[in-house]
Amino acid sequence: MPLATLFDLRGRVAVVSGAASGMGRAMALALGEAGADLLLVDRDGEGAERTATTLRALGRRAEPAGVDVAEPAQIRQLFAQLDRSFGRLDFLGNVAGDARLGPPEQIDLSDVEWTWRNLVYGRFCCCQEAGRRMLAAGRGSIVNIGSLASLTALGRGHIAYSMAMGAVAQMTRELSTEWAGRGVRVNAILPAQVLNSGLEQRMAADPTLRDKFLSGIPAGRLGRPEDIGGLAVFLASDASSWITGALIPMDGGNLAANAGATIRRGSKAEGRVPSPGNQGQGEGSSMPHRPASA
Numbered sequence: 467m468p469l470a471t472l473f474d475l476r477g478r479v480a481v482v483s484g485a486a487s488g489m490g491r492a493m494a495l496a497l498g499e500a501g502a503d504l505l506l507v508d509r510d511g512e513g514a515e516r517t518a519t520t521l522r523a524l525g526r527r528a529e530p531a532g533v534d535v536a537e538p539a540q541i542r543q544l545f546a547q548l549d550r551s552f553g554r555l556d557f558l559g560n561v562a563g564d565a566r567l568g569p570p571e572q573i574d575l576s577d578v579e580w581t582w583r584n585l586v587y588g589r590f591c592c593c594q595e596a597g598r599r600m601l602a603a604g605r606g607s608i609v610n611i612g613s614l615a616s617l618t619a620l621g622r623g624h625i626a627y628s629m630a631m632g633a634v635a636q637m638t639r640e641l642s643t644e645w646a647g648r649g650v651r652v653n654a655i656l657p658a659q660v661l662n663s664g665l666e667q668r669m670a671a672d673p674t675l676r677d678k679f680l681s682g683i684p685a686g687r688l689g690r691p692e693d694i695g696g697l698a699v700f701l702a703s704d705a706s707s708w709i710t711g712a713l714i715p716m717d718g719g720n721l722a723a724n725a726g727a728t729i730r731r732g733s734k735a736e737g738r739v740p741s742p743g744n745q746g747q748g749e750g751s752s753m754p755h756r757p758a759s760a
């Protein structure tokens with residue numbers, strides 16, 4: 467296939483959850499720019515409609531769906547809507563889902579279950595509905611959003627979130643193994659800290675948090691929702707046709723860096739963390755690395 471058409475998504479249909487804001491919206495807009503038509507899922511139906519309006523202005527077909535992915539019955543209805551409105555499915559982006567925090571020794575089991583319903587059942591139920599359609603068609607691509615917490619621990623009361631994101635990693639491996647021979651690929655993107663309203667609030671409440679995050683990110687900046695765009699188009703397109711079961715960090719180098727590593731930053735790095743070792747210095751300055759999180 468010529469390189470020019472390798473990333474072309476024209477004629478393809480994508481379902482993206484969390485499409486009202488953050489990485490879900492950015493993923494949807496990138497897929498739309500590459501040519502895909504979209505069903506935009508979010509419990510914030512008005513936000514999903516705003517994303518749909520932007521996509522329609524690009525000439526795409528875009529339909530919002532106000533759905534809570536923690537409710538399997540709503541997901542079943544969503545895919546019935548997909549069948550009625552679009553009649554095909556080429557890509558699923560499983561992005562939506564919230565978590566509740568609490569120390570392991572205190573967190574209420576109902577909060578663990580709620581988190582599980584958001585991040586595990588929601589993603590799995592969408593995979594199941596999408597997988598049935600893709601297996602029947604003999605082709606399709608699914609991307610689950612995990613986290614660096616799919617592989618490493620965060621502390622700070624993230625026990626329910628981390629357990630759920632660990633399950634998302636195994637969900638991705640199991641489904642890719644089950645479905646690869648029948649044309650359906652399943653991959654995961656594992657982000658480090660990507661700016662969103664919740665993260666901004668937590669960093670405002672704890673002024674040490676931003677530097678703590680940045681100290682673990684060799685690239686020297688936090689993620690932005692649009693960082694997911696190119697990766698999502700790649701994974702949805704024929705350019706990634708032999709890639710399945712991959713857990714891809716989107717983290718500015720966080721996962722690769724050992725906790726004892728020394729990070730050298732150029733003078734142009736954004737959000738540099740001042741430390742006695744690098745304050746006011748340029749190329750070649752260094753700072754101690756502390757483990758960060760996602």
Ligand SMILES: NC(=O)c1ccc[n+]([C@@H]2O[C@H](COP(=O)([O-])OP(=O)(O)OC[C@H]3O[C@@H](n4cnc5c(N)ncnc54)[C@H](O)[C@@H]3O)[C@@H](O)[C@H]2O)c1
Nearest residue numbers: 484486487488489508509534535562563564613659660662
């Ligand atoms: N931002 C980060 O640093 C980060 C890092 C790793 C993983 N993640 C995960 O990525 C996903 C998206 O994060 P984001 O930063 O884009 O968040 P965001 O808050 O910017 O957007 C999340 C969107 O999902 C929707 N949503 C949440 N729960 C839903 C539900 N149950 N049903 C339907 N819609 C729901 C919200 O309305 C919102 O529009 C989340 O699952 C998050 O845990 C985020």
